[in-house]
Amino acid sequence: MTRLPAATLLALGLALPAQALDLTAMTEDERTAFRAEVRSYLMDNPEVLMEAIGVLEQRQAEAQAQNDETLVQVNxxxxxxxxxxxxxxxxxxxxxxxxxxxxxxxxxxxxxxxxxxxxxxxxxxxxxxxxxxxxxxxxxxxxxxxxxxxxxxxxxxxxxxxxxxxxxxxxxxxxxxxxxxxxxxxxxxxxxxxxxxxxxxxxxxxxxxxxxxxxxxxxxxxxxxxxxxxxxxxxxxxxxxxxxxxxx
Structure with a gap:
């Protein structure tokens, strides 16, 4: 079976939804290499973390606003x-x-x-x-x-x-x-x-x-x-x- 390089796996992991990348299908060596590549990428590009946190906070705020609107309507x-x-x-x-x-x-x-x-x-x-x-x-x-x-x-x-x-x-x-x-x-x-x-x-x-x-x-x-x-x-x-x- 052909195995994808860790860098390719990293690119796929960043491009696809979380559920589209099945880490359980990797070998132990591939998982270790993938984790190392992810860590290296994030260390080289820390702004990605801040961007992700911003997206998360925005989604949480939107969910809170929707929940609040429902609470107001009900009460x-x-x-x-x-x-x-x-x-x-x-x-x-x-x-x-x-x-x-x-x-x-x-x-x-x-x-x-x-x-x-x-x-x-x-x-x-x-x-x-x-x-x-x-x-x-x-x-x-x-x-x-x-x-x-x-x-x-x-x-x-x-x-x-x-x-x-x-x-x-x-x-x-x-x-x-x-x-x-x-x-x-x-x-x-x-x-x-x-x-x-x-x-x-x-x-x-x-x-x-x-x-x-x-x-x-x-x-x-x-x-x-x-x-x-x-x-x-x-x-x-x-x-x-x-x-x-x-x-x-």
């Missing part, structure tokens, strides 16, 4: 129209932006002004906030207070509390929440009494269950129509995503 009602989350911006906007937020998250705080600027400057974005406390007891207290405020005092009061909590720099305790609520002119006693209510617990549990289904484990996480942004993105980047979504 669209709870993401965009759950009837229990705060809705700001333009309620009739042509694009809905959803943010999963934790008030103790540094990147959520960093994103706060960018998101506000995006919504205000665009004028046609519907903005939905999902309370998603994952960073400990103070996060949970903050979200309970915010949700209780929304349920008892309405959307305008919630917005004030939301903005105050995201910029709050001290420790979150019942006393500090009472002070914060009083400073905003709220019925703090009623809100504090509501924080452990089943209705508040139901909102937080639903958001956590939704995040789990959406494969969300960190904050901030954004959903812009069918696209998901996992982590902080500067204002210009978010504007580019919005423009891309509108163009699609």
């Amino acid at each position: 669209a009602d709870e993401l965009f129209r759950d009837g229990q989350s705060w809705v700001g911006g333009n309620p009739d906007g042509d694009i809905t932006l959803v943010e999963f937020i934790d008030y103790r998250c540094g990147y959520c705080r960093k994103a706060h002004d960018d998101v506000a600027a995006l919504v205000a400057s665009d004028g046609n974005i519907r903005f939905v906030v999902k309370e998603f406390p994952i960073l400990g007891d103070q996060s949970v207290l903050s979200s309970r207070f915010a949700v209780a405020t929304l349920q008892l005092a309405g959307a305008d009061a919630y917005k004030k509390v939301h903005d105050a909590l995201i910029t709050f720099r001290g420790n979150i305790t019942e006393d500090s929440l009472k002070t914060l609520g009083d400073s905003l002119g709220l019925d703090t006693g009623a809100i504090m009494g509501r924080m452990q209510a089943p209705e508040v617990e139901a909102v937080l549990a639903a958001n956590h269950n939704l995040a789990q289904r959406m494969q969300i484990s960190g904050t901030p996480t954004f959903v812009i129509e069918t696209q998901m942004l996992r982590g902080y993105m500067p204002l210009d980047g978010m504007r580019e995503v919005v423009a891309q979504v509108r163009a699609d």
